[in-house]
Amino acid sequence: MKLIRFGEAGAEKPGVIINETYYDVSSLVSDYDENFFAGDEINKLAESIKTADLPIVEKNVRLGAALARPSKIICVGLNYKDHAAETNAAIPTEPILFFKATTAIVGPNDDLEIPKNSVKTDWEVELAVVIGKKAKYVSEADAYNHIAGYVLHNDYSEREFQLERNGQWVKGKSADTFAPIGPFIATPDEIEDVHNLRLWLTVNGKTLQDGNTSNLIFNVPFMVSYISQFMTLLPGDVITTGTPAGVGLGQKPTPWYLKPGDVVELGIDGLGSSKQNVKAYS
Incomplete structure (x- = not known):
């Protein structure tokens, strides 16, 4: 469904x-x-x-985020080896966790608003997991029983806020419009193998990210189990599982970032696609 x-x-x-x-x-x-x-x-x-x-x-209707505002969005950082390499980061030995404010959630095709004073707004196509059953100290073997479905997410990031302004990554992840979710949640029966899905992203028609969930460092049941050791996951909570290589921060020879007028499109096998027009803050 x-x-x-x-x-x-x-x-x-x-x-x-x-x-x-x-x-x-x-x-x-x-x-x-x-x-x-x-x-x-x-x-x-x-x-x-x-x-x-x-x-x-009618299909021309606006789509909102595929779920109502959850209690939390938990993000897993540096969960693809190629993305860790492009950002000159060590391969994590345990999942790196951070939060994204739920006020960042918008519809899949809503505009992206570059935050006030931003100079490094970046893109990240990600597979997100929607929790379907309260999870606390869940075993890896039981993790799939706590999943309601999967959804496309663009984990937008402001890299200066995230990496150069001290403190946790949440500051660079939580601006309004930084979490377009959708177009739809696919229940698990719709996805043959969640660990073999192509995910891609383009900016102005140029392909910049082209990866596969087979390259996740920590797989989906491990992430659900691991996170549930530290906090209770409530039904409707979102776990967003990391991004492959190709983000603006990793562009060679010089990183570059989004500007007003750019168009970002992204998709995942079986989970549809989304499109965000980039606007300046006003």
């Missing part, structure tokens, strides 16, 4: 994609939020849509 949220910002309704057609399921569920993911609502929805007479939604 593919879950979407559609409509004006702040007033999105839940929907599904069936055979590439969008349907409104707001008569069946209120939203894709913690309450939805906490129970058996995904399975109930899958059964209900088989017989329900659902309104069709």
